[in-house]
Amino acid sequence: MEQAQLMFAATGALIFVFGLVAGLRDDSLLGRIIAINISGVGLFLLLVALAYRGLCQAADPIPHALVLTGIVVAVAASGLAIAIGRKLDELRNSSHRREGDSS
Amino acid sequence: MMLWWVVDLTLCALMIALAAGSLFAATLRRRVIFFIAFGLLTAIVWARLQAPDLALAEAAIGAGLTGALLLAALPTAQPTEHKRDADRLIEWVSLLLAALLAVVLIAVLTTLLPVVDGDPSLAVTARLSDAGVSHPVTAVLLNFRAWDTLLELAVLLCATIGVLNLAPARKAPRHAGALADTLIRILLPLLILTAGYLLWNGAFAPGGAFQAGAVLAAATVVLHLGGGVRLPPFSLAQLRGLLALGLLLFLSVGLVQLAFGQALLQYPLAWAGSLILLIETGATLSIATMLSLVYLGGHPLRDWPVAGDSRDREI
Incomplete structure (x- = not known):
């Protein structure tokens, strides 16, 4: 039981760190959003693994409530990031077009 | 428990593989599809770690x-990706730092575990009768x-207001x-029924406002993707009311x-x-509205109030 806890916690730590680094190194905005989401899931996995108390015992509900909050906030933040990205593309395209007109 | 050990190892290996796929696959489309598979696997892992609430929410x-x-956000035409020739040194240093951070995190975890004394769940179970x-x-x-x-x-409301004010809906x-159409006709009542069930269930079993709201928002996604049936018409006042209701x-x-x-x-x-049931009902409706609007990516109304024509201020 302790072993399972450790295994999932270590997996979570790995996914968190590599998601974070991949997100920092990514070129595209959408790629970054995916990477940050992956990194977030890694962190959630870490918390839930720490809440785990074995097969025959209920897990600690406080980290579960925290992670539930995190999942919902993550989707809202991703949605906002995608909307901002769409607006940026739109502005960039229109400024390109204007440059093309003037030249 | 030999069997569980094998199951856990498989789950962890699969998670790392799918995470790697969604981080490093060649095209963005592949990465998104890997990400969806990763999300589904995560739901299974939550179920394994005795977190059914999270499994429902994650799925x-x-x-x-x-x-x-x-x-929906994937660019329709793959833009010509100009790979920057990133400095090799920086690349290696960042990878090295990441590996170091991972090792430190795992070392800290091994010293923390097992978390037994001062078990925080006891505080919850002791007061559960007052809840x-x-x-x-x-x-x-x-x-x-x-x-x-x-x-x-x-926070959700702020994010939604941000999305609403950036652009019109897709x-x-x-x-x-x-x-x-037939599929939607079968799915839609089921989704609404499931949302109600999850909301009611939250009092004594896994479920609650967040899961119920997400399932209702999924109904919007299904309707939107089907294309044939239009979303229910809302006036601006009704929309505002729904958004603010939960809060x-x-x-x-x-x-x-x-x-x-x-x-x-x-x-x-x-x-x-x-x-609690009253608050959760309001929260479910608000969360469903907010998540639907975030999915649609902007305001769905034609007569959306805009403060001054945005074109005048473009530089």
């Missing part, structure tokens, strides 16, 4: 809504740590055909407590169950 939100959101609901996660979310959930609704895709109900319940001389959001014992 609906993490894999479902986020996946739909990312798929008005018998499911511990709902008790934490809506009673013991209600303040957090209140602020979370406010146009619905073309009509998907008669087969999809307003939550706040007014809290303030009424304050007026009776108790702490903010400290429910009286006899009323706790029904007050």
Whole structure:
């Protein structure tokens, strides 16, 4: 039981760190959003693994409530990031077009 | 327990593989599809780690809504990706630092584990009879740590307002055909029924406002993707009302407590169950509206109030 806890916690730590680094190194905005989401899931996995108390015992509900909050906030933040990205593309395209007109 | 050890190892290896796929696959489309698979696997891992609430939320939100959101955001024409010749040194140093950070995190974890003494779940189980609901996660979310959930609704509202004010909603895709219409006709009532069931269930079993709201928002996604059926028409006032309903109900319940001389959001014992259900119902409707709007990526109304023509201010 302790072993399972450790295994999932270590997996979570790995996914968190590599998601974070991949997100920092990514070129595209959408790629970054995916990477940050992956990194977030890694962190959630870490918390839930720490809440785990074995097969025959209920897990600690406080980290579960925290992670539930995190999942919902993550989707809202991703949605906002995608909307901002769409607006940026739109502005960039229109400024390109204007440059093309003037030249 | 040899068997569980094998199951755990498989799950962990699969998670790392799918995470690597969604981080490093060649095209963005592949990465998004890997991400959806990763979300579904995560839901299974939550179920394995005895977190059924999270499994429900992850399947609906993490894999479902986020996946739909990312798929819809994929650029239709693959832009010519100009790979920058990143400095090799920086690349290696960043990877090295990442590996170091991972090692440190795992080392800290091994010293922390096992978390046994001062088990925080005891504090929840000891006071569960005062909560008005018998499911511990709902008790934490809506009673013991209600303040957090209140602020979370406010955060969601802020994100939604941001999305609403950036652009008009995406146009619905073309009509998907008669087969999809039939599927939608079967799915939609089921989704609404499931949302109601999850909401009611939250008091004593896994479920609650977040899962129910996400399932309702999934109904919007299905409707939008089908293309043939239009979304229910809302006036601006109705939309605003729906968005604010959860937060307003939550706040007014809290303030009424304050007026009776108790702490903010400290429910009286006899009323706790029904007050929590009331707040959760409002929160479900608001969360469903917010997530739907975030998925649609902007305001759905033609007469959306704009402060001055945005074209005048473009530089």
